[in-house]
Amino acid sequence: MSSRMGGLMLALVFLFLIGPFLIIIAAGMSAGETLAFPPQGLSLRWFWAVFEVESFRASFVLSIVLAVGATLLALVLGVPVAYALARYPLPGGEAMRTLLTSPVIVPAIIVGLALLRYVVIPLDLGIVPALFVAHTALLVPYAVRVVSASLANLRSDIEEAAVLLGANRVQAFFLTVLPNIRNGILAAFILGFVTSFNQVPVSLFLTGPGVSTLPIQMLWYMEFTYDPSIAALSALLALMSMAIVLLAERFLGLSRYV
Amino acid sequence: MFTSRTTGLMLVLPAVVFIAVGFLAPVLILLAQSLRLEDGWGIGNYLAFMNDGLGREVFWRTIKLAALVTLAAAVIGYVAAWAIVETRPERRGVLVGMVILPLMISPVARTYAWLVILGRTGFLNVLITNLGLSEEPLRLLFTETAVFIGLLQLFLPLMIISLVSALENLPRDVVPAAQTLGAGWIATFFKVILPLTREGLVIGGTLVFTGSVTAYITPAVLGGSKVLMLETLLYQRVSVANDFASASVIAAILMVTTLAANRLLRRLATPRRR
Numbered sequence: 001m002s003s004r005m006g007g008l009m010l011a012l013v014f015l016f017l018i019g020p021f022l023i024i025i026a027a028g029m030s031a032g033e034t035l036a037f038p039p040q041g042l043s044l045r046w047f048w049a050v051f052e053v054e055s056f057r058a059s060f061v062l063s064i065v066l067a068v069g070a071t072l073l074a075l076v077l078g079v080p081v082a083y084a085l086a087r088y089p090l091p092g093g094e095a096m097r098t099l100l101t102s103p104v105i106v107p108a109i110i111v112g113l114a115l116l117r118y119v120v121i122p123l124d125l126g127i128v129p130a131l132f133v134a135h136t137a138l139l140v141p142y143a144v145r146v147v148s149a150s151l152a153n154l155r156s157d158i159e160e161a162a163v164l165l166g167a168n169r170v171q172a173f174f175l176t177v178l179p180n181i182r183n184g185i186l187a188a189f190i191l192g193f194v195t196s197f198n199q200v201p202v203s204l205f206l207t208g209p210g211v212s213t214l215p216i217q218m219l220w221y222m223e224f225t226y227d228p229s230i231a232a233l234s235a236l237l238a239l240m241s242m243a244i245v246l247l248a249e250r251f252l253g254l255s256r257y258v
Numbered sequence: 259m260f261t262s263r264t265t266g267l268m269l270v271l272p273a274v275v276f277i278a279v280g281f282l283a284p285v286l287i288l289l290a291q292s293l294r295l296e297d298g299w300g301i302g303n304y305l306a307f308m309n310d311g312l313g314r315e316v317f318w319r320t321i322k323l324a325a326l327v328t329l330a331a332a333v334i335g336y337v338a339a340w341a342i343v344e345t346r347p348e349r350r351g352v353l354v355g356m357v358i359l360p361l362m363i364s365p366v367a368r369t370y371a372w373l374v375i376l377g378r379t380g381f382l383n384v385l386i387t388n389l390g391l392s393e394e395p396l397r398l399l400f401t402e403t404a405v406f407i408g409l410l411q412l413f414l415p416l417m418i419i420s421l422v423s424a425l426e427n428l429p430r431d432v433v434p435a436a437q438t439l440g441a442g443w444i445a446t447f448f449k450v451i452l453p454l455t456r457e458g459l460v461i462g463g464t465l466v467f468t469g470s471v472t473a474y475i476t477p478a479v480l481g482g483s484k485v486l487m488l489e490t491l492l493y494q495r496v497s498v499a500n501d502f503a504s505a506s507v508i509a510a511i512l513m514v515t516t517l518a519a520n521r522l523l524r525r526l527a528t529p530r531r532r
Contacts, residue, residue, distance in 0.1 A: 003344055006341035007341065009337045009341055010353070012340040013334060013338040014356060015413075016411060017287040017357070017360050017411060018360065020371030020372065020375060021360075021363070021368075023374055023381060024367065024370065029400045033380070035373075035374060036373070036384075037374050037380060045508065050273075065280075075294045077272055078273060079275045080270065081269065083269060084265075084266045084267075084269035084270050085270075085352060088262050088265060088269070089262065089263055090261065090266045091263070091267070091376060096262070096270060096274065099274060099282070100274065100277055100278060102277070102281070103277065103281055105470075105507075105516060105517065106281075106516075107513065109472070109492060109512070109514045109515060110288060110289075110509045110512060111281060113288060113492075113496065113509060114288035115284050116285070116286035117288060118284040118288065119280070119284055134280075134281075136276070136280070137276070137277060137280050137281035138278060140273055190451075194362050194373045198363075198364045198366075200365065200366065200474055201489065204474065204493060205496065205497075211280065212514075213332060214364075215364055215475075216367040218366050218370075219366060223338075230324075231370065232466065234366065236366075237363065237364045237366075238363045238367050240361045241362045241364065242359060242363070245355075245358070245362045250297060258526070
C-alpha cells in the first residue's frame with residue numbers, strides 16, 4: 001500500500017469516526033423547531049435552551065455527583081488492592097484478581113437488573129444509593145488495573161528506605177508510594193469519571209420516575225421530542241469530554257492507561 | 259505486628275466484600291433464577307425462549323450483527339492501523355489520540371449523531387432527495403444497517419488501538435522480506451502480518467464482539483422495536499411485559515455468549531503448536 005493511499009484511507013476512517021460529531025454540532029446550532037441537517041438558519045438558542053430544561057439540569061447534577069462519588073469509592077477500595085497485589089503474597093492471588101475484575105466481564109444491564117431484584121426491592125434501597133453501588137462495582141476493576149500499571153513501574157526500595165529511616169508502614173505508603181503513583185490515580189479517576197458519566201445499561205433498571213442520570217434522561221427525551229435540544233446537549237457533552245481528554249493527555253499521558 | 263499475609267488480606271478485604279455482596283451475589287442469583295420453574299428447577303425457560311420465534315430471531319440477529327461488525331472492524335482496522343504505524347512517530351501519537359477521543363464521548367451523543375444523519379429529514383435523505391435519486395425519503399433508520407453502522411462507529415476505535423500496538427511490535431523488515439521473496443500483498447498479509455499480529459486482532463475482536471453483543475443504546479435508538487437485539491429485548495421483557503422468567507434467560511444468554519466469545523477468541527490467540 002502506497003503511503004498516499006494509506007493517507008486517503010485514514011482520512012476516510014476519521015471522517016467516519018469524527019464526522020458525525022461535526023454534524024451534531026451543526027444540527028444543534030439550528031434556529032428551527034425540529035431537528036434537521038442542514039440546519040434551518042443558525043442560532044445558539046438550543047444550546048441555551050438545554051440549560052432551561054429542569055430534568056436535564058437535575059439529571060446532570062446527579063450524573064456528576066454519581067460519577068465523582070462512585071469513582072472516589074472505587075479508588076478507596078481499589079488502590080489498597082492494587083498495592084496488595086503488587087507487594088504482598090496473597091492466598092489465591094489470581095482468583096482474587098479474577099473476582100475483582102469480574103464486573104468488566106458481566107454485561108452491565110444484568111448488574112442493574114440483578115441489583116434491582118435482589119438488593120433494591122428486598123432492602124427497600126433508594127435510587128441514588130443503588131446507582132452508587134452499581135457504578136462503584138463497575139469502576140473497581142478500572143481503579144485496580146490503572147493503579148496496578150502505575151505501581152508496576154515503582155521500585156519497592158524507596159519504601160524500604162523510608163522504613164529503615166524510621167517511618168512506619170502506613171507513613172511509608174503515604175509519603176513515598178502515594179506521591180509516586182499520583183498520576184496513575186488521577187488517570188484512574190478520569191477514566192472512572194468518564195465511564196460512570198457515560199454509563200447507560202447499568203442504570204437502566206435503577207433509575208426511576210423523577211430521578212435519572214443524564215444519558216438516560218436524554219434517551220427518554222429523544223423518544224418523545226424531535227427538536228434540536230438533544231443535538232445541542234450531545235455537542236456540549238462531546239466538547240466537555242474532548243476538553244477533559246485533551247487536558248488529561250497533556251498532563252498525564254492518559255492514552256498509556258486506556 | 260501482622261504478618262505480611264494478613265496485611266495483604268486486610269488490604270483486599272473491603273473490595274472483595276463490596277464486589278461479592280454488591281455485585282457478584284445478586285448477579286449469580288439472577289443467573290440461577292433462569293433455571294427456576296414454577297415447580298422446581300430445569301431448563302424449561304430456555305426451551306420456551308428458543309421456541310418463541312422472536313427470541314430465536316433476536317438471538318441470531320445479535321450474533322450476526324456482532325460478527326459482521328467485528329469482521330468489518332478487523333478489515334478497516336488493519337488498513338487504518340497500518341496507515342497510522344507508517345507515519346512518523348510524532349504524528350502517530352496525535353493520530354492515536356484522535357482514535358481514542360470518540361471512546362470518551364457519551365455513546366448517547368455518538369448514537370444520536372446517526373439519528374441526525376439517517377433520519378427521515380436527516381442529512382442523507384436530504385442529499386438523496388435533492389439529487390433526485392429518490393422521490394420519497396428512504397427509511398434508513400430502524401434497519402439492521404443503521405444498527406450495524408452505529409455499532410461499527412462505536413467500537414472501531416478499540417480494534418484500531420489493539421492493531422496499532424500489534425503492528426508496532428511487528429519487526430520492520432518482515433514485509434519487505436516477504437515481498438522480496440515474491441509474495442504479493444494478499445500472501446504477505448495472510449502468511450506474515452496476520453500470524454504475527456494475531457494476538458492484537460483477537461484482543462480487539464473480543465472487545466468489539468462482546469461490546470456489540472451487549473450494546474443497548476445503539477439498538478435502542480437506531481433499531482427501535484423493529485430491530486431488537488438481546489439487550490433491548492431484555493429491557494422490553496422486564497419493563498413492558500414484566501416477564502421475568504424470559505428476562506433472566508436473556509441475561510444468562512448474554513453472560514454465556516460473552517464468556518464463550520472471550521474463551522474461544524483467547525484460544526485462537528495462542529499460536530498453534532505443530
